Amino acid sequence: MEKQIHIEPVTRIEGHGKITVFLDDKGDVRDARFHVTELRGFEQFCVGRTLWEMPGLTARICGICPVSHILASAKACDAILAVQIPSTAVLLRRLMNSAQLVQSHALSFFYLSAPDFLLGWDSDPAARNVVGLVAANPELARKGIRLRSFGQEIIDRLGGKRIHPGWAVPGGVNQALSSADRAWTLGRLPEALATIQETLSLFKGAFGDAEARRVLSDFPSMYMGLVRPDGAWEHYAGVLRIVDAKGKIVEPGYDPSRYYEIIQEAAEPWSYLKFPYYVPKGYPDGMYRVGPLGRLNACDHIASPLAQAELEEFRQRSGGRSGRVFDYHYARLIEILAALEEIGQLLADDRIGSSTIRAEAGVNAREGVGVHEAPRGTLIHHYWVDKDGVIEKINLIVSTGHNNLAMNRAITQIAKAHIKKGKATEGILNRIEGGIRAYDPCLSCSVHAVGRMPLAVEIVGPDGEVRETLRRD
Amino acid sequence: MEAMRVKIDGRSYDANPGKTILEVAEENGIKIPFLCHLKGLTDVGVCRVCIVDVRGQLVPACATVVTDGMEVLTSTDAVAAYRRSVVELLFAEGNHVCAFCVSNGGCELQDLACDVGMHSVRVPYAFPRNRVDASHPRFLVDRDRCVLCGRCVRACSEIEGAHTWDFAERGRAVRVITDLDVDWGKAATCTGCGKCVEVCPTGAIVRKGASNAEMRKKPEVVAGLVEGRSHG
Numbered sequence: 001m002e003k004q005i006h007i008e009p010v011t012r013i014e015g016h017g018k019i020t021v022f023l024d025d026k027g028d029v030r031d032a033r034f035h036v037t038e039l040r041g042f043e044q045f046c047v048g049r050t051l052w053e054m055p056g057l058t059a060r061i062c063g064i065c066p067v068s069h070i071l072a073s074a075k076a077c078d079a080i081l082a083v084q085i086p087s088t089a090v091l092l093r094r095l096m097n098s099a100q101l102v103q104s105h106a107l108s109f110f111y112l113s114a115p116d117f118l119l120g121w122d123s124d125p126a127a128r129n130v131v132g133l134v135a136a137n138p139e140l141a142r143k144g145i146r147l148r149s150f151g152q153e154i155i156d157r158l159g160g161k162r163i164h165p166g167w168a169v170p171g172g173v174n175q176a177l178s179s180a181d182r183a184w185t186l187g188r189l190p191e192a193l194a195t196i197q198e199t200l201s202l203f204k205g206a207f208g209d210a211e212a213r214r215v216l217s218d219f220p221s222m223y224m225g226l227v228r229p230d231g232a233w234e235h236y237a238g239v240l241r242i243v244d245a246k247g248k249i250v251e252p253g254y255d256p257s258r259y260y261e262i263i264q265e266a267a268e269p270w271s272y273l274k275f276p277y278y279v280p281k282g283y284p285d286g287m288y289r290v291g292p293l294g295r296l297n298a299c300d301h302i303a304s305p306l307a308q309a310e311l312e313e314f315r316q317r318s319g320g321r322s323g324r325v326f327d328y329h330y331a332r333l334i335e336i337l338a339a340l341e342e343i344g345q346l347l348a349d350d351r352i353g354s355s356t357i358r359a360e361a362g363v364n365a366r367e368g369v370g371v372h373e374a375p376r377g378t379l380i381h382h383y384w385v386d387k388d389g390v391i392e393k394i395n396l397i398v399s400t401g402h403n404n405l406a407m408n409r410a411i412t413q414i415a416k417a418h419i420k421k422g423k424a425t426e427g428i429l430n431r432i433e434g435g436i437r438a439y440d441p442c443l444s445c446s447v448h449a450v451g452r453m454p455l456a457v458e459i460v461g462p463d464g465e466v467r468e469t470l471r472r473d
Numbered sequence: 474m475e476a477m478r479v480k481i482d483g484r485s486y487d488a489n490p491g492k493t494i495l496e497v498a499e500e501n502g503i504k505i506p507f508l509c510h511l512k513g514l515t516d517v518g519v520c521r522v523c524i525v526d527v528r529g530q531l532v533p534a535c536a537t538v539v540t541d542g543m544e545v546l547t548s549t550d551a552v553a554a555y556r557r558s559v560v561e562l563l564f565a566e567g568n569h570v571c572a573f574c575v576s577n578g579g580c581e582l583q584d585l586a587c588d589v590g591m592h593s594v595r596v597p598y599a600f601p602r603n604r605v606d607a608s609h610p611r612f613l614v615d616r617d618r619c620v621l622c623g624r625c626v627r628a629c630s631e632i633e634g635a636h637t638w639d640f641a642e643r644g645r646a647v648r649v650i651t652d653l654d655v656d657w658g659k660a661a662t663c664t665g666c667g668k669c670v671e672v673c674p675t676g677a678i679v680r681k682g683a684s685n686a687e688m689r690k691k692p693e694v695v696a697g698l699v700e701g702r703s704h705g
Contacts, residue, residue: 169687174687
């Protein structure tokens with residue numbers, strides 16, 4: 001007799017999804033699935049628009065990570081113009097992507113996930129949020145909020161607004177960095193660096209041991225991320241690298257513009273989110289993970305001293321590469337540090353103040369791929385245009401999608417560990433949600449969906465009758 | 474010629490014969506919103522945004538010549554309601570998505586919607602299916618954003634003398650075309666002067682290569698050219 005437990009919607013993630021836990025006759029967990037339940041269809045309605053609109057148009061996929069889409073889109077358009085963009089434009093785009101990593105990772109950690117492990121997985125759900133965090137630890141919450149606002153402010157100053165800045169354009173960017181904004185950013189940088197170092201110490205102190213970090217499941221997989229030619233951590237350019245669970249290189253450095261030769265997408269009837277997989281291993285064995293953990297596991301080193309030291313400690317604590325879902329949080333904090341250090345490096349480069357920021361060109365190629373690392377992982381925009389630059393077809397593989405197989409694996413493992421004889425408390429369900437939350441999925445992006453509803457959990461008998469309902473309004 | 478007296482919103486003004494209500498209002502600092510009107514081009518009164526009340530009749534201010542003793546009301550509740558409906562219909566008829574439009578922030582239709590207090594559209598959207606024509610090397614036309622004001626048609630014909638632009642079809646199917654409905658890039662009469670781009674009030678006719686919110690236009694070039702020519 002099969003029963004199902006539904007968690008719908010999954011809370012404190014960006015977008016709208018639900019979880020179904022399938023129970024066997026004894027009430028033990030047989031399987032669990034993460035469903036993304038909305039469809040938006042950007043890949044359809046971009047057709048017929050012009051390539052020059054694509055950064056601004058695809059930015060509207062998401063209000064959390066518009067910057068990621070703008071940059072990937074602009075890169076795909078650069079490829080269609082077939083231009084090398086000015087070096088200042090590269091520096092400025094890198095600066096904005098670093099700021100995006102800071103603000104998005106700070107949002108994920110301080111606003112969405114920290115309430116679970118700083119206030120407790122079983123704490124009162126009504127206060128298990130950023131407001132509860134402010135009440136319990138106002139100083140940490142204040143610093144976290146200021147850290148996020150630092151990233152947002154950089155985006156605002158570069159692009160003219162925090163959300164959906166139509167600033168990166170085909171061929172470069174459309175506004176230079178003023179000396180006043182450069183000075184402001186340099187002035188605020190030390191505070192941001194101090195905040196993230198303090199948060200990392202706190203995190204390692206409380207969750208440094210392997211046991212605490214195992215709470216959200218632990219399983220082997222491959223990992224993917226962009227790396228520089230020398231194997232360094234990268235987020236804007238570079239080549240695609242895939243490593244196995246032990247860090248052994250599977251793909252040393254694949255040309256991102258030929259991503260489709262190694263990554264394809266499978267579909268399942270129960271989710272609008274597709275399932276990318278590594279082609280040589282097939283589906284579903286070709287599961288790999290992206291995002292903060294994917295990038296840190298894929299790279300050899302980080303090209304900035306403080307983050308490199310943290311990476312070495314992370315690897316030492318993990319005994320090499322980490323497969324723990326909880327370590328997404330750890331990796332996220334290290335990446336904030338790396339991004340802040342890079343902001344300092346970029347601002348120290350005199351070229352960044354130049355006003356030569358845009359290459360003008362017509363349509364010189366009929367196809368273009370733009371790949372970079374969004375906070376949640378590798379983001380791929382692929383466009384085909386007609387001779388006049390009107391879009392004929394687009395393909396988007398969004399960061400959250402790459403982790404789809406792994407998110408399903410994580411929740412199944414957590415559910416199996418905690419649910420016995422069909423008994424699921426609110427705290428257990430929160431842990432299952434936590435397994436999703438750790439990946440910081442952005443469902444708005446992944447199916448290009450947004451929504452928020454109270455949480456309802458139903459245990460349904462084989463006859464379809466609801467046996468038990470847990471509700472969180 | 475003897476000046477006439479015209480009453481606008483309860484106050485009397487001098488007006489020269491032959492002036493339109495819109496001109497007299499502008500001379501006296503009274504704002505009447507408009508869209509198809511553009512100084513330097515023939516007024517055609519097609520958009521109906523500048524409607525005013527003349528003794529209970531709704532007339533387009535841009536295309537109505539003043540008469541002695543005329544009494545005009547520019548902003549009664551009824552006029553404001555009609556004007557808002559007209560703007561809503563303009564939005565419903567096309568596919569106007571400001572968020573990613575190249576003219577976002579520099580669009581006369583967008584400004585108009587703010588001026589008339591349009592915060593929603595109360596009629597169903599038509600969602601027409603149009604094709605972007607980007608075949609011209611320097612410009613493109615996106616008929617999703619065309620409000621059929623005809624400024625491009627008049628500027629091309631009256632100022633440039635090329636008459637590349639015109640209207641085709643009837644009723645809801647009306648659209649602007651180049652030459653005998655060929656792709657713009659193949660329009661033999663087009664001189665590539667770009668006046669149509671500058672006078673188009675929305676993001677319908679734009680410079681190719683302009684990205685999100687980058688398009689800013691100079692419709693006043695037309696009046697400048699006309700003024701310059703008048704001096705021989």
